[in-house]
Amino acid sequence: MLHVGLTGNIASGKSYVSLKFAELGAHVIDADRIVHELLVGRSETKEKIVEAFGNGILCSDGLIDRKVLGRMVFRDQDKRLLLNSLIHPAVGEEIQRRIFEREKISTGGIVIVEAALIVETGSDDTYHRLVVVFCDPALQVSRLMERDNLAFEEAKARINSQMPIEEKLKFADYTIDTSGTLKQTHTQVESVYRDLLIQERHLNESGA
Secondary structure (H helix, E strand, O other), rough: OOEEEEOOOOOHHHHHHHHHHHHHHHHEEEEHHHHHHHOOOOHHHHHHHHHHHHHHOOOOOOOOOOOHHHHHHHHHHHHHHHHHHHHHHEEEEEEEHHHHHHHHOOOEEEEEEEOOOOOOHHHHHHHEEEEEEEEOOHHHHHHHHHHOOOOOHHHHHHHHOOOHHHHHHHOOOOOOOOOOOOOHHHOOOOHHHHHHHHHHHHHHHHEE
């Protein structure tokens, strides 16, 4: 099975691209969804986060308010690094478990892991190929403001808190620019997927 990482910065269009890959036949694992699952219930990860950041991040129903937590960590690099250190080991383990379970069903096909911090965590070398999604910076700000109901300065601060996309693009085997129409993005996804199918076939033939 070909393992593909799909990354990009906030509001760059990763979710739409991963959806299109899924429609084409890829098995997609969403790291953000795994994070959500870890933050509900009584997981060890959730308990560590509450211990580190306090009960002020909890909603009245006991769930972690991700918007409150997000505001805290986007303004403070040390807190952001602390949060990542608490979350990402568990997320990485769950991703590997899901890939393992998938490969028990079939060793063929393409599994795509959508995650924002693949390059930052150094996990890019665990994938056969890496796809980096990006868009025009002004469009990125606009998307983030609309999606999360943020003011311009707060949206810019969140974007600036991440690794510059120019750095991530250096690691890319494939890039997808979502600045244009949905059709233009879809065309790029189809092109990348066709090539990934070739890579997957070569991988299976080599027995790697």
